[in-house]
Amino acid sequence: MIDFTSEQLERYSRHILLQDVGVEGQAKLLGAKVLIVGAGGLGAPAALYLAAAGIGTIGIVDSDTVEISNLQRQVVHFTKDIDMPKVESAKEKMLAINPGIEVKTYQECLNADNIRAIIRDYDFVVDGTDNFPTKFLVNDACVMDNIPFSHGGILRFDGQTMTVVPGKSACYRCFFRKPPPPDAVPTCSQAGVLGAIAGMLGTIQAAEALKYVTEVGELLTDTLLSFNAKTMNFRKVTLQKQKNCPICGENPTVTELIDEEQALTCNLRQY
Amino acid sequence: MTKIKTADAVKNCRGVGCPMNMVYTKVELAKLQSGQVLELILDDGPPINNVPGSVIKEGHKILEQRQLADGAWLVLVEKG
Numbered sequence: 001m002i003d004f005t006s007e008q009l010e011r012y013s014r015h016i017l018l019q020d021v022g023v024e025g026q027a028k029l030l031g032a033k034v035l036i037v038g039a040g041g042l043g044a045p046a047a048l049y050l051a052a053a054g055i056g057t058i059g060i061v062d063s064d065t066v067e068i069s070n071l072q073r074q075v076v077h078f079t080k081d082i083d084m085p086k087v088e089s090a091k092e093k094m095l096a097i098n099p100g101i102e103v104k105t106y107q108e109c110l111n112a113d114n115i116r117a118i119i120r121d122y123d124f125v126v127d128g129t130d131n132f133p134t135k136f137l138v139n140d141a142c143v144m145d146n147i148p149f150s151h152g153g154i155l156r157f158d159g160q161t162m163t164v165v166p167g168k169s170a171c172y173r174c175f176f177r178k179p180p181p182p183d184a185v186p187t188c189s190q191a192g193v194l195g196a197i198a199g200m201l202g203t204i205q206a207a208e209a210l211k212y213v214t215e216v217g218e219l220l221t222d223t224l225l226s227f228n229a230k231t232m233n234f235r236k237v238t239l240q241k242q243k244n245c246p247i248c249g250e251n252p253t254v255t256e257l258i259d260e261e262q263a264l265t266c267n268l269r270q271y
Numbered sequence: 272m273t274k275i276k277t278a279d280a281v282k283n284c285r286g287v288g289c290p291m292n293m294v295y296t297k298v299e300l301a302k303l304q305s306g307q308v309l310e311l312i313l314d315d316g317p318p319i320n321n322v323p324g325s326v327i328k329e330g331h332k333i334l335e336q337r338q339l340a341d342g343a344w345l346v347l348v349e350k351g
């Protein structure tokens with residue numbers, strides 16, 4: 001077991017006091033490696049909470065730089081960070097909260113060629129991307145490499161999330177077979193989004209990562225959780241792993257990673 | 272009162288308030304095997320009123336609890 005310093009015991013005392021987490025759980029968090037894909041609306045709260053929680057190694061992927069229009073919801077970035085790479089801006093805040101962790105930055109656009117080499121080093125992936133092709137790419141790569149992940153999406157006043165443990169629970173493609181055609185998808189900039197719901201959803205994703213690492217509670221596996229912030233209705237829909245899923249089913253047709261049309265433009269905006 | 276069992280570890284939480292005294296208690300208990308005994312010194316007041324109850328809730332046993340000359344409490348905890 002890790003020998004905690006007295007500073008660490010103070011810092012993580014509210015985790016250690018939880019019966020389900022305890023010293024053992026905190027030791028697991030410090031030993032864990034979590035990758036956050038996208039330093040946007042969802043990735044921002046996830047990055048802050050996972051850093052605060054003492055996830056020992058956090059990777060963060062994003063090719064963009066901070067723009068003023070991000071600041072309405074991407075709370076890890078400040079006004080002074082405009083034009084800075086998002087991954088560097090996020091890293092600075094994460095280490096300011098918790099200098100005891102390691103943050104690895106990937107200032108690149110995830111694609112079929114690089115994703116597996118990046119995710120391979122991690123125990124869990126938080127998908128905070130805003131576009132369907134990358135969501136499918138993350139799903140497919142995580143299923144192929146057997147890495148659990150949290151899917152998340154927000155639009156306008158709505159959010160949805162599910163957790164996938166490959167081989168055990170339904171994957172994203174079990175239900176959403178392929179990305180919708182690019183012209184059918186309203187992009188975030190067209191649709192708008194209430195800033196705080198990014199925090200709501202990204203924080204749920206961070207909680208799922210912490211639960212996975214500490215093996216506490218029940219994950220949102222085989223479950224699609226969705227909410228609408230106008231009514232504050234939360235809904236859970238039970239899902240089942242599909243035998244005919246193109247990637248995790250019995251006869252997979254997706255056997256190698258491909259870049260879907262939309263993913264090829266690296267100029268994607270995070271929620 | 273005589274000790275039922277001798278302690279396998281000792282943690283002096285004199286001057287340590289709630290809830291850090293419980294954090295230190297949990298750290299010490301985590302190092303022990305089930306059935307081993309931790310001797311805990313807790314301050315009078317909230318510490319002695321809170322910690323033993325929390326320890327019991329987490330599945331451990333209080334073997335003995337007595338006040339010392341300086342007002343602090345000695346608590347023997349058997350790991351569950």
Ligand SMILES: [Zn+2]
Nearest residue numbers: 171174245248
């Ligand atoms: Zn599937």
